[in-house]
Amino acid sequence: MEVQLPDDFRCPISLEVMTDPVILSSGHTFDRASIQRWLDVGNRTCPVTKLPLPPSPSLTPNYALRSLISSYLARRPSAASSSDGHLDSLLLARFSFPSDAPTLSAVLRLAQRGGAASRRLVADSGAISVLIRHADVADRSDLQHLALRALLHISLDGDHARLGLLAEGALDPVVSALRGDPAAALAATLLTSLSIIDVNKATIGAHPASIPRLAALLSDGDERQRREAATALYELCKFAENRRRAVRAGAVAPLVRFAGEGSERAVRVLGLLAKCREGKDEMRKKAGFVRVLADVVRTGSPRGVEHALVVLNLVCSDSQEMAFEAIKVGVLDLCSVLTTDMNQKIGKNAMELALRLGIFSSPCTITKIGQ
Incomplete structure (x- = not known):
């Protein structure tokens, strides 16, 4: 069914909902584009009253009516329950900075529930730049949170959308939102989505504050923030250069601590960091590292x-000290059991680690494992 709008919202000339209402000197309100066309062809009478107008009629913005229309569009049912796509276009056409929570909520609903077509409508309307500006408003956490959520849903529209968000300048405000405030976890989630494509991994990692702030969040954030920071680091560190950046940012210590608390994702990130020399060196300096793994x-x-065995394999591969430490805490005995695990990856990794550690153990142990 067609959404019923108050007649006062419609321009007397075009009969469409006004996007830029202005008051003519006659006291009547028209959409700016419509009345301007009326005047440009030489008409000097009011389209409603037919009374004469001054030689140069003034057009005064009707801010009160504009606000009423914006509020109505923002609070109407989402696109999923309305067939009037024209209202969505009107909402986006009027979307500007600064906005308010109801309008941002309406844009979020459009990006969240309207499907791929609605997300593309948001992107093509120019609304992304407005959302990015709101994502950078740290003193209005409610608006920042709504904007980040909308950007996250837009990023889910595919690689083109992810590239477009960085091209529009989303990286700076998203990284800025990682400072541990209520939006930090959401900002980390958005970075994970953006970094799915390789070129973005490099761009995000090269930002001077992105990985250091993720490492800080991993160290000082709450449980959700730490989980989202670890997930973002895992995606970013699939790009080799970002592994060294994460190590330099101090990510190893909080990752080890988080792994000790049961975070599987932290172990997986350590597995990526252990693939670079700097990562292995830093892990070897961390007291209790081998015991945690x-x-x-x-x-x-x-x-x-599976991933803990990978990390131990990498760290013990060229370090006699780490190998002896692993044997001391019982890793070799564990491997002798896990070599027959039904999970082929676990069995393979356990066999490799057992053979590596067996070099530093007794010959009988090596024989036992080989059998």
Whole structure:
């Protein structure tokens, strides 16, 4: 059914909902584009009253009516429950900075529930730049949160959308939102989505504050913030250069601590960092590192065990000290059991680690594992 709008919202000339209402000297309100066309062809009478107008009629913005129309459009049902796509276009045409919570909520609903076509409508309307500006308003956390959520849903529209968001300048405000305030977890989630494509991994990692702030959030944030920061680092560190950046930013210590608390994602990030020399060196400096990974092997989920074995393999590969430490905390005994695990990846990784550690153990142990 067609959405019923108050007649006062419609221009007397075009009969469409006004996007820029202005008051003519006769006292009647028209949409600016419509009345301007009326005047440009030489008409000097009011279209409603037919009374004569001054030689140069003034057009005074009707801010009160504009606000009423904006509020109505923002509070109407979402696009999923309305067939009038024209109202969506009107909402986006009137969307500007600064906006208010109801209008941002309406744009969010459009991006969130309207499907791919609605997300593209938001992107094509120029609303992204307005959302990005609101994402940078730290003193209005309610508006910032709504804007970040809308940007996150737009980013889910595919690689083109992810590239477009960075091209529009989304990176600076998103990184700025990682400072530990209520929007930090959401900002980290958005970075994860943006970094899915390789070129964005490089761009985001090269930002001087992105990885350091994720590392700080991993260290000082609440549980959700730490989880989202670890997820973002995992995606970013698939790009080799970002692994070194994460190590330099101090990510190893909080990752080890988080892994010790049962975070499988932290173990997976450590697995990526252990692929670079700087990462292995930093892990070897961390007291209790091997014991934490041994506990994961002993009690973790199958995926956690698999990745903990990968990390231990990498760290012990060229370090006699780490190998002896692993043997001391019982990793070799664990591997002798896990070599027959039904999970082929766990069995393979356990065999490789057992053979590596066996070099520093007794010959009988090596024989036992080989059998």
